[in-house]
Amino acid sequence: MSLNDRQRQLLGMLESAGEVKVGGLKEHFGVTEMTIRRDLEKLEQAGYVKRTFGGAILASKDVAIGDRTGVMTDEKQAVGRAAASLVKENEAVFIDGGTTTLYVARYLKAEQNGTVVTNALNIAMELLERRITTVVTGGMALEATSTLVGPGTVEAIGKMAFDRVFxxxxxxxxxxxxSNSNLYEAEIKRMAIAQAAEVNVVLDHTKYGAKELFSFAALGEAHRIIADAQPDGELLQACRDQGVEIWVASHHV
Structure with missing residues (x-):
């Protein structure tokens, strides 16, 4: 089922907040309440949301990657470009699944002669098209996210050493x-961090303040956050206190 831009943005808001209200959506998008209700009805029919009294919640936290691709695209592209600029010649890099990490892969340079390990099938395809040496972990494939997870993936990553991970x-x-919404993906992230000399987390500003069920790293375990905006107040101070570097990527680079 194809979604329009507003419906994709709706999914992004739900993925970030977990719940939305019709009244707030009506004002945010400048459309009628009936239009929002039809959007939510379509998303419910597609299996993405469950409608509630006055709004909707996410039916499954694993929103299909195809429907996340159009959300915050400019921001994710800028973040991916900035992240890729960190990679130096002959490095071993791990990139996990996601729409923002896909842009990291997209901006890597083949002439740097590095090796990229990934548990994401769509990222592997992107790297192969760019003629970058690619290692794909084994594991069980998750349809919604195009990632490989499970004991086989964890074991494979546990035998590697990365210069940096994204x-x-x-x-x-x-x-x-x-945090992450999927238990199996959180496990992969934890193992990648354990094997990494440098940990980079890439995200857009809608993830600030959001909390999912599965925490995969304390704030201080990341060396750097690469995002499209700085966090506010308490979170910004916490990053400084923990020595976490924050890179703000420009949309216009």
């Missing part, structure tokens, strides 16, 4: 650190 996150708070 991981996505669905949420970030000062107290709970970096």
């Amino acid at each position: 991981l996505g996150a669905t949420g970030l708070t000062a107290k709970h650190g970096f």
Whole structure:
């Protein structure tokens, strides 16, 4: 089922907040309440949301990657470009699944002669098209996210050593650190961090303040956050206190 731009944005808001209200959506998008209700009805029919009294909640936290691709595209592209600029010649890099990490892969340069390990099938295809040496972990494929997960994936990553890793996150708070909505993907992220000399988390500003069920790293476990905007207040101070560098990527680079 194809979604229009507003419906994709709606999914992005739900992925970030977990719940939306019709009244707020009506004002945010400048459309009628009936239009929003039809959008939510379509998303419910597609299996993405469950409608509630006055709004909707996410039916499954694993929103299909195809429907996340159109959300915050400019921001994710800028973040991906900035992240890729960190990679130096002959490095071993790990990139996990996600729409923002896909842009990291897209901006890597083949002439740097590095090796990229990934557990994401769509990222592997992107790297192969760019003639970058690619290692794909084994594991069980998750249809919604195009990622490989499970004991086989964890075991494979545990036998590698990375110069730097690039991981996505669905949420970030000062107290709970970096979190993800999928238990199996969180496990992969934890193992990648354990094997990395440098940990980079890439995200857009909608993830600030969001908290998912599965925390995969405390704030101080990341060396750097690469995002399209700085966090506010308490979270910004917590990053400084923990020595986490924040790179703000320009949309116009």
